[in-house]
Amino acid sequence: MGKRFGAAGATVERALSVLREEGLIMSRQGTPSIVTERPEHVEPGEQTEDEAEGPSEEFALLWAQLQEIREHLRRQSARLDEIDERTRNL
Template identity: 45%
Template sequence: MAKGPVDRRKPYVRIADELRHDIATGKYPVGETLPPGARLAETYQVSGMTVSNAIAVLRDEGLVTTRQGARGATVIATPDTQDAGEAPAERSEEFEIIFAQLQEIRGHIRRLNSRLDAIDERTRDQ
């Protein structure tokens, strides 16, 4: 059985590339949060530090933002907008507050959707 070429890139670079691709293809659209570091570490079978380094690459590129105590990095731009020369805008404190509130609202909406789906499933059987 022939093997493909060996990827000699450092693991954090490979992970950053895969996450960048996922952001570019819309798997993680602007405003969404990447999975928590522990889950990414499990997915890629690497240490938490390796995941942190990958996220740092994306943060330095202006694709994600991180906050102390947040569950994951939040997507703030896509690679295509970065390639087009659009630098991420400076974020004011007011923007950060509103953005955090928006993330909280999105979380509530996801939970409500889950509850509605569960109710819908129960009522279909009747």
């Protein structure tokens, strides 16, 4: 997964650890991690009763990093589309 998103293996492992601690995934050695619970969709500024404290600081940091990775991938995809378009008729 780290190769796919250009993330260091340690970053991926830490992210999985945080998700495990948050109770969102379950994993066993030799098998892929599976999602056990999906966080409820909450509009910005809203909180559910269970989330009065909010996600952990570590989760928030990892989420922000994930958003940065997604934006990077979106830009790379747009660049590849542009290159493909320019070279299509060569």
